[in-house]
Amino acid sequence: MSRSNLLVRMLAMLAVVAVVLAACGGPTAPTSTGATTAPVASAAAGVTTAPAAVTEAPTTMTTATAVVAATAGTTTAEAATSGAAVSPQQTLLFSGDLSDQISLDPAVAYEFGGIQVVGQTYETLVSPDPGNPTLKPLLAKKWDTKDSGDMWTVTFNLDEKAKFASGRSVTADDVVYSWSRALDLNKSPAFLFSDISKLKKENIKAVDPQTVEVRLPKTASPTVFLSICSFTLAAVVDKQVVQANAGSDMGSTWLNDHSAGSGPYVLDRWERSTQVTLNANPTYWGTAPALKRVIMRNVTEVSNLQSAIETGDADIVQDLGAEQVKALANNPDAQVVKADSTLLVYIGMNAKSPPLDKPEVREAIRYAINYDEIVNNLLGGNGKLVQEIIPNGLFGHTGENPFKQDVAKAKDMLTKAGVAAGTQIELLIPAGPAPGGIDWSILAAKVQSDLQQIGLKINIKQIQQSELLNTYRAQKGQMVMINWGPDFPDPDGNVTPFTSYAAKSIAWRNAWDAPDIAKLGQDAALEQDNTKRAALYKQLTERVLHEGPYVILYQPTRAFGVRKNVQGFTYDPADTPSISFWRISKQ
Structure with missing residues (x-):
């Protein structure tokens, strides 16, 4: 999306x-x-x-x-x-x-x-x-x-x-x-x-x-x-x-x-x-x-958003960072409104691009990242830890967050997968701020640093988001850092895009085709019994967490x-x- x-x-x-x-x-x-x-x-x-x-x-x-x-x-x-x-x-x-x-x-x-x-x-x-x-x-x-x-x-x-x-x-x-x-x-x-x-x-x-x-x-x-x-x-x-x-x-x-x-x-x-x-x-x-x-103005620097709301050059600004929120706390002319979102900030990994074509490499990357530092330090309260494809707030969300940084475990996985130290991977990121008010470049640098600890060399390439989306949709991104939100208020608004290759959405962009997992999503969408439906989503969530081509980094607060x-x-x-x-x- x-x-x-x-x-x-x-x-x-x-x-x-x-x-x-x-x-x-x-x-x-x-x-x-x-x-x-x-x-x-x-x-x-x-x-x-x-x-x-x-x-x-x-x-x-x-x-x-x-x-x-x-x-x-x-x-x-x-x-x-x-x-x-x-x-x-x-x-x-x-x-x-x-x-x-x-x-x-x-x-x-x-x-x-x-x-x-x-x-x-x-x-x-x-x-x-x-x-x-x-x-x-x-x-x-x-x-x-x-x-x-x-x-x-x-x-x-x-x-x-x-x-x-x-x-x-x-x-x-x-x-x-x-x-x-x-x-x-x-x-x-x-x-x-x-x-x-x-x-x-x-x-x-x-x-x-x-x-x-x-x-x-x-x-x-x-x-x-x-x-x-x-x-x-x-x-x-x-x-x-x-x-x-x-x-x-x-x-x-x-x-x-x-x-x-x-x-x-x-x-x-x-x-x-x-x-x-x-x-x-x-x-x-x-x-x-x-x-x-x-008048909707394209402003990509959070410092400029702060200036615009302080001076009255804007009536509403979107996605302030933690520093800007603090600076506006006592402003007599403006107020900060915080809102939960159903967005997910994630990394997509092309499942046909070596070494990301190996599930154990993707799992190693998930274990290499320090999620707590992202949520608690970089976001400063503008996000929560969510690692599954159904966001908190939608039916079917399980609350499972199985990944914590484990450098030794991640290194061992890479070794068993035959990935040499110094292997290079390109990471595409958008320009400007990510949801939660942190610059994409700062978030990418954090991921780059974490993955360096397990021997992967991440080459960050920052481009305009419109250009990134065109590249991503053409299956030409090796790793892509981006965000996604459901198109309609139902878990299937995320499940089909993330699991169905035939839908030509997120799974397709990451060249990941898992028909049996996609079938679970289709069955869940049609199930009228909510208890059975929740059980299907739980089964699907577990499989996507460990088999899918995604690293869900956080769910932002806006x-x-x-x-x-x-x-x-x-x-x-x-x-x-x-x-x-x-x-x-x-x-």
């Missing part, structure tokens, strides 16, 4: 099963239930909300994008807002590491920076509220799931009031086009439809202008499918607008500089590697956002700096987007 992209929430399947059976409601603004108050969220809290002076602003429905006039060029909403004067009071300045942005097309975006933009400009059929995992109506006012013998049938009834920024009504034909387009493009997030949901184009049907029918095989879970329907991959684009600007890539290039959705904001411009500007959608069909403009005149800021990693800009206002 790349997506990508997310505060810890405990979600058992039963929490969503009721939603699968039926749901209904109108286009009223959702409220945030189950919210916890910062500065520090509890481990299983659903959402972190800025405390004290920061109170929740009037909320709106989860939103989508602005659409273009069917001809080409500029969208109706863009024409109304682009270049218009907007006061500082009506502008939100958000700063963080956005260097992972590759695309703003909802069928392509799979990185955290891209998803954060797409989630403001496009809408899905269903969506959770911050702090409440239960799916609620968005573009669909109700839905139901039926057992049709050899298939599941999921029927969505669209809200007739829903409109794109172009002024066109959102129809079933737009939904069919959007989901079929995502399957045809077959980019990074497409496996959520094709592999996890087992969705095929011929099984997506517009019954009438307001009704969409989806048929899923019994080898897919309709509960998981509905969760995926809340992710940006399932966002609905304006068919008429995108087709008019399709070019040679079904409109993907065009959508990087325009938006074609139904949400509270529209894309004004994307200045690559610098910033993204969003303007309020003047024709939005829900409650209008309080802030007329959002530290945000928030100016005290900002109201309505919440962070929920299980929602898409994790920060809803349309819920925010300024005093």
Whole structure:
């Protein structure tokens, strides 16, 4: 993910099963239930909300994008807002590491920076509220799931009031086009439809202008499918607008500089590697956002994030380090909001690249690392020790952390594997800060030092995150240090990417194909008995811990700096987007 992209929430399947059976409601603004108050969220809290002076602003429905006039060029909403004067009071300045942005097309975006933009400009059929995992109506006012013998049938009834920024009504034909387009493009997030949901184009049907029918095989879970329907991959684009600007890539290039959705904001411009500007959608069909403009700035140095929040050059900054948190403790104009996340910071090891093709070498690397020093010293409280692929806060997390630094044991493993002292391995790392507020370079240097103790020479290569992701996705990284968060609030949001080679996600990037382990994950996803499901995940976790090509380093805590005149800021990693800009206002 790349997506990508997310505060810890405990979600058992039963929490969503009721939603699968039926749901209904109108286009009223959702409220945030189950919210916890910062500065520090509890481990299983659903959402972190800025405390004290920061109170929740009037909320709106989860939103989508602005659409273009069917001809080409500029969208109706863009024409109304682009270049218009907007006061500082009506502008939100958000700063963080956005260097992972590759695309703003909802069928392509799979990185955290891209998803954060797409989630403001496009809408899905269903969506959770911050702090409440239960799916609620968005573009669909109700839905139901039926057992049709050899298939599941999921029927969505669209809200007739829903409109794109172009002024066109959102129809079933737009939904069919959007989901079929995502399957045809077959980019990074497409496996959520094709592999996890087992969705095929011929099984997506517009019954009438307001009704969409989806048929899923019994080898897919309709509960998981509905969760995926809340992710940006399932966002609905304006068919008429995108087709008019399709070019040679079904409109993907065009959508990087325009938006074609139904949400509270529209894309004004994307200045690559610098910033993204969003303007309020003047024709939005829900409650209008309080802030007329959002500027998302790419700032990769934590010291610059501290300066920006102190001076007011930013209203919100993301991923402060321990030193910056301490420095802001008594600031009269800003506060620190800490939130658990479902992210995992990990090292992927290419299982076909010697010497990493030997499981005992990968196990030796896991035993060589001093995890306690990373969590306690380098992170300074901005993370917790987690070594399994299901993060703390999701159903199926076991809490097993079997690896502690044992240099003698690791050396012995390498010797038995026939790996000579001084063997060189290249480690790719992104530029900028890692989740938890530590520079990737500092974290990599720590790993390099630990592995040097067992005779491995690690050559660190630091590149922009977007370039790293392209390399990683092409199976060209020998060792890659990166982070990942689940695309939807269910353990399968991590299990399939980490274990299924066929899904062409993380297991594929690391050239690791273990069909029997992938089958365990598939069985767990379909299991309706939670006790049996938990047992399957425990079995899978044990095997991936020791056989997989991963070193899970930690689960980060995210530290945000928030100016005290900002109201309505919440962070929920299980929602898409994790920060809803349309819920925010300024005093």
